[in-house]
Amino acid sequence: MLKPTKHSEPSTDARPNRNWLKDHGLLLANAGLFVAFLGGMIISGAKTYSEEQQTHGGSPVGILEYITTGDFVEAVFENWESEFLQMAMYVVLTVFLxxxxxxxxxPVDKAAPQDEDPRDAGKSAKTPWPVRRGGWVLKIYEHSLSAxxxxxxxxxxxxxxxxxxSAYNEEQLSHGQATVSVWEYLGSSQFWFESFQNxxxxxxxxxxxxxxxxxxxxxxSPESKPVAEPHYETGA
Structure with missing residues (x-):
C-alpha cells in the first residue's frame, strides 16, 4: 500500500468537511418534534377552551386569540418550568454527586476531564474565546450552562x-367571585400543586x-455504557 505523501495529509488546523444535517440531526429532530407537539397542543387546546367557553355561555375563540389567554400561557410555562428545573438541577448535581x-x-475513583481547570489547559485558535480571554469572562463561561x-x-x-x-381570575369571574393578584396566586395551593405535580x-x-x-x-446511544461493559464501571 502506498503511503500518502506529505502534501496529501490533511492539515490539523483545517476545518474538516461536514455534513450540516448530520452534524445537527439530534438538535433538529428535537426542535421539529417540539414544533409539531406545540402545534398539536395549540390546536387541541383552542378547541377544548372554546368548548368550555360555550358551556359557560361564552363564545368560541380562534387559535390566535387562544394563545393570548392565561389558560394557554399557564399550560405551556407550567411544563417548561419543570423541564428547565430538572435540567438545571441535573447539571449542578452531577458536578458534586x-x-x-x-x-x-x-467516574467515582478517578479524575474526570470535566473537572480540569481550563486555566491550565493549552490554548490554540480552536479554544473557545472565553477560555483564551480568561478573567471574569471565563468565570461566567465555566458556569454558563447551569446559568x-x-x-x-x-x-x-x-x-x-x-x-x-389570569386563568384563575377568569374562572373566579365566571363564578362571580373576587380576583387575586400574581403575588396572591403565588401563595395559593393551586399554584404550588401545579408546580409540584410536574x-x-x-x-x-x-x-x-x-x-x-x-x-x-x-x-x-451515548446515554448508555457499551453493552459488554461491567455494571460497576461508571461514566463514559
Whole structure:
C-alpha cells in the first residue's frame, strides 16, 4: 500500500468537511418534534377552551386569540418550568454527586476531564474565546450552562405565575367571585400543586435513568455504557 505523501495529509488546523444535517440531526429532530407537539397542543387546546367557553355561555375563540389567554400561557410555562428545573438541577448535581455504575455519572475513583481547570489547559485558535480571554469572562463561561438553564427556569416560573393568575381570575369571574393578584396566586395551593405535580415526575424520570443505566443498555446511544461493559464501571 502506498503511503500518502506529505502534501496529501490533511492539515490539523483545517476545518474538516461536514455534513450540516448530520452534524445537527439530534438538535433538529428535537426542535421539529417540539414544533409539531406545540402545534398539536395549540390546536387541541383552542378547541377544548372554546368548548368550555360555550358551556359557560361564552363564545368560541380562534387559535390566535387562544394563545393570548392565561389558560394557554399557564399550560405551556407550567411544563417548561419543570423541564428547565430538572435540567438545571441535573447539571449542578452531577458536578458534586456520583452514582457508581451509571453512564450518567462521572467516574467515582478517578479524575474526570470535566473537572480540569481550563486555566491550565493549552490554548490554540480552536479554544473557545472565553477560555483564551480568561478573567471574569471565563468565570461566567465555566458556569454558563447551569446559568442559562436557571434563567430559563425563572422566566418560565414567572410566566407560569402570570398565566396561572389570569386563568384563575377568569374562572373566579365566571363564578362571580373576587380576583387575586400574581403575588396572591403565588401563595395559593393551586399554584404550588401545579408546580409540584410536574416537578416530582421530572425527578422520578431522572432517578430511573441514573439507576437503570448502571444495569441496562441501549446499543448505539451515548446515554448508555457499551453493552459488554461491567455494571460497576461508571461514566463514559
Amino acid at each position: 456520583f452514582q457508581r455504575g451509571s453512564s450518567e455519572s462521572k 442559562l438553564l436557571g434563567i430559563l427556569f425563572l422566566a418560565s416560573f414567572t410566566l407560569h405565575a402570570i398565566g396561572g393568575t 416537578w416530582q415526575s421530572e425527578f422520578l424520570a431522572v432517578a430511573v435513568l441514573v439507576g437503570a443505566s448502571a444495569y441496562l443498555r441501549e446499543r448505539g
